[in-house]
Structures are given as structure tokens and as C-alpha cells.
Amino acid sequence: MESNTVFDKDFVEQLLPQKFPFVMVDKMFSYTETEIVSGLKIQEDNIFFHNGILVESGLIEHMAQSVALHTGYEFFLKQEIAPTGYIGSIKNVEIKELPKLHDEIKTTVTILQQFAGITLVDIVTTLHDVKIAFGQMKTVLAK
Template identity: 80%
Template structure:
């Protein structure tokens, strides 16, 4: 099983995502295994989803989705293959308890629950200072 605990920063992380600036909502890769990933994002005032002092709900959900995409992107990077484009199939049970503010650094853990035929079900938990601020489940589908 391939695993890493190194922290990868913005420039490398952006290469693994289909999204491009200014729509990138993940800037760190803290850890990766075949079944999990921990990503991060520092909230900056030039972020598209930063509004009136807060990172807004849609930004948090996009960050969660891009964390899932980062898992796929890194998986394919390790195989030295181009990552396929993926789509959100569904989002459910999303609970947002608190919105991050300017300069906050959020960390998101993606856990693969099931993977079959290009469809992946994941559990996602986002924390700020080790306190859970958001969670949910997503089903993603890889384009063929």
C-alpha cells in the first residue's frame, strides 16, 4: 500500500486537480493512503468563496469535493497516468456547523467507503483547529 505523510503545497496540489486558478479550493496534501486523504486550505481574501469575512457554504462544499478529486488525482499520479475527470453524483447528510474566517486553515479528511466501477462513495469531515466544522457524504463518478 502506497502512503505518504509529506505535506505537498499549492503548486504541486494544483497539478493534481482538474480545477484551475482561481477556482482551486485545496492548497495542501497532508497525507494519502489508498482509502483516505487529508487535505488543507488556507482561507485568503482573494478566494472566490470568501465573502463579508467568511468562507461561504458553497466554498466549503467545493473544498470537500476537490479534496475527493485530489485523492483520485494523486492515485493516478502515483501510477504515472493522467487523472480522469470526475463529477459529483450526489451529496448527502451535509452538516455545516461553522464557517471559516480569513486566514483560518481548514483540514479535510476524505475516507473511501466504497469504490466500484468508477463510482466512489466517500465520507468527508472538515476541521478547524481540530474541531469538526462540517461533514457529509459524496458519491463521485469518473468520466469514461
């Protein structure tokens, strides 16, 4: 199943286990079984917004929640409740730039492997089509 409809904040928040003020994804641009593109517009009320920027931990949390969004939408399509997931590991993360107030970042999550509730992904975050962060994550679904 492929979706290229842009979904907004209200719909996206229903797919994530995180709730305000901890939600770090406010758009879903596209979805396939092996990839999702999500977005976040940086706002002043974001708990990871300090001194005019989204701090590193906020950017990494956005990346992790983008993975969770893929899982949430996958279960939504199957009309099932998505299980809670956890970050198993983060590796090779490189942050080149931090977004500022009102910047809109886009993150592409590509699934490399998925087996027994464990998912390995590549994640790339861009700002104005320029790569600002990337890395790999392994997530684990709770049983």
C-alpha cells in the first residue's frame, strides 16, 4: 500500500504513542511498506527548542518518532492497535546542522530489515532539501 497524501498533525498524533508536549512529528508526506517521509515544523513551544534551535536530542527524538509513525500507520492500515516500540540502538548518527524556529524538517526512514518485532532503519533528515542529520536505528516492539 502506498500513500502520497499529506497527513496533518491531528491525524499523525493519533498514530504515535507520544502525546503533547512530547510529539516530534506533525506531518506524514508519504508512506510505503519500506519507507516513510515525515515532517516537523519547529515551534517555540517544542520542549526541545532552546536558544533559538531544536537541540540534538530533539532531532534524534524526531527521527525515532518517524520510525514509530511508520509502525503506527502500518497498523492503522490493518485496523489494528499499534504496539509500543522502543529504541534498541542508535548508531552512526551525524548531525550537521540544527533547525531553527519555523524551519520545517523532513525525515525519510528506509527499512533495511524487519524480523520478529525488530526493525533496522536508515534515517535521513533534511532542511530545504539539504541533509542535516542521518544515522541508523534499531527499534523493538513491546510484546
